[in-house]
Amino acid sequence: MAKEMRVLLEYADRIDPTSADDYIKVGGYKGLEKARKMNPKDLIQEVKESKLRGRGGAGFNAGMKWSFVPQNAPVKYVVCNLDEGEPGTYKDRIICEKNAQALLEGMAICGHAIGSDQGYIYCRGEYPFVVELLRKAIDSAGSVLGDFKIEVRMGAGAYVCGEETALIESIEGHRGEPRFKPPFPGVEGLWQVPTVVNNVETYACLPYILVNGAQWFAGIGSASYPGTKVISLTGDVVNRTYFEVPTDMTLREVIFELGGGIKNSKKFKAVQVGGTSGAFIPEQYLDTKIDFDSMGAIGAALGSGAVLVLDETRDIVDVAARITKFFEHESCGKCNPCREGTFRNREIMERLNAGKGSEADIDKLLLLSKVMQKACLCGLGQAAPIPTESTIKHFRHEYLRKVQ
């Protein structure tokens, strides 16, 4: 029987997330203490060796990311991405609501590693209560953080701001439009200075890595993407809730053991992993492990760790069509392939969903998907056609049923 493994959420609901004292009582801030005794180079090496990879979706080695920051820059920033807008995802909210101090500690550890004394948490506008919670938590941490200061900024409802350069633009008070890369934020980020942007969950892993050692972390779950992952299970499952699991758990275990299987004794049809930008996966792939590379190998993505399950009665074309509307709405409009592409994707999908499309439309969608994945400026546009493409690939018969 597959079991949860709670590291970040071990003390969930047993400590007050705003209280640094509560957190210290259960071993908190020991990681920061240890980190501050290390020289930054060794600290970065330790994080690299833990093989911690970004939990926001791109899966980049965190220590590697930090190592790109030039050491001699006078001002640098540590930025936390709490803009989790990926539909079906709420794990960063849960981490804050259960263990906010670990996030603060992780940011301070990063601050020591790159030589920064200022952090920013960019929290999505949908979570005003999390902003409040974090401000209290920061006050409570006070002197424990030492010279490292953290400020919380609230977004205002824009999915694209989860993209790191758009997030930076938003903190600067601009429209949240992604920048051209390079330069990458590690070299030229917030207010043109070197900036590390990591996800909440990535930072929250750091205290545990420092306390237990890189080897301990590297030994949990899948070797190429070790550690635990907080996932959120939604849709037609019995247990719609969140879990923290080792990354070598399979999708089948997540859905049928932790999730309790499909609601109302129905059968499984498809699962979308990683949020609304992820691929829809049919039953034959359910024995795949959830880690980043295993998901990638079946054309899916672990992404944010959202798991949306659909039962046999769901109309997959309808769900995919709904998703195209999401991307049309959230496209920032900066680059043409995304602005126009998300619009056409939605237009054709709605036509098909209404039973007014043709087989030629399906081919057009596949071509459009190829173009968008190659030509869009940022991850939003590149991922936008994936739900369409993956549903055509695995559920073409459902499309054909709606074709005139």
Next chain:
Amino acid sequence: MSKIQEIIAQYGNKQGGIIEAYHAVQKEYNYLPNEAVTEAAKVFGVSEAQAYGVATFYSYLAVEPRGKYIIRMCESAPCHVAGADEVIKAIESELGIKVGETTADGKFTLELTECIGQCQATPVITVNSEPIFDVTPQQIPEILKAYK
């Protein structure tokens, strides 16, 4: 100094604080009156066009007046499969307005939103950012009654 000027002035020293200032104005007015945009442009040293560009980029900011209570219906995929469409219809018929409109008495504005991160209890609506969980069409009259 007008009230809007006073609110925005509090954020003047905050680098990039225009969005925070807009949030603060909206807390009082539920939208951004013209004056807020002009004033923010001055305080943050950007053109009015840029300040307006920010005000219209984000879906939680609005430059048109809205009701006292802003109802947002999540229509992302998890809420969609949980029956969001029926909930929208119920709200529309209860309030006698369509999505994007405000009731004649200025009490309610109905908006659609994308995922608000409460997918453990779909479908979800929010009223002035307070989430309400596992909403059914039948519950709508009762839920709305609580807002006077």
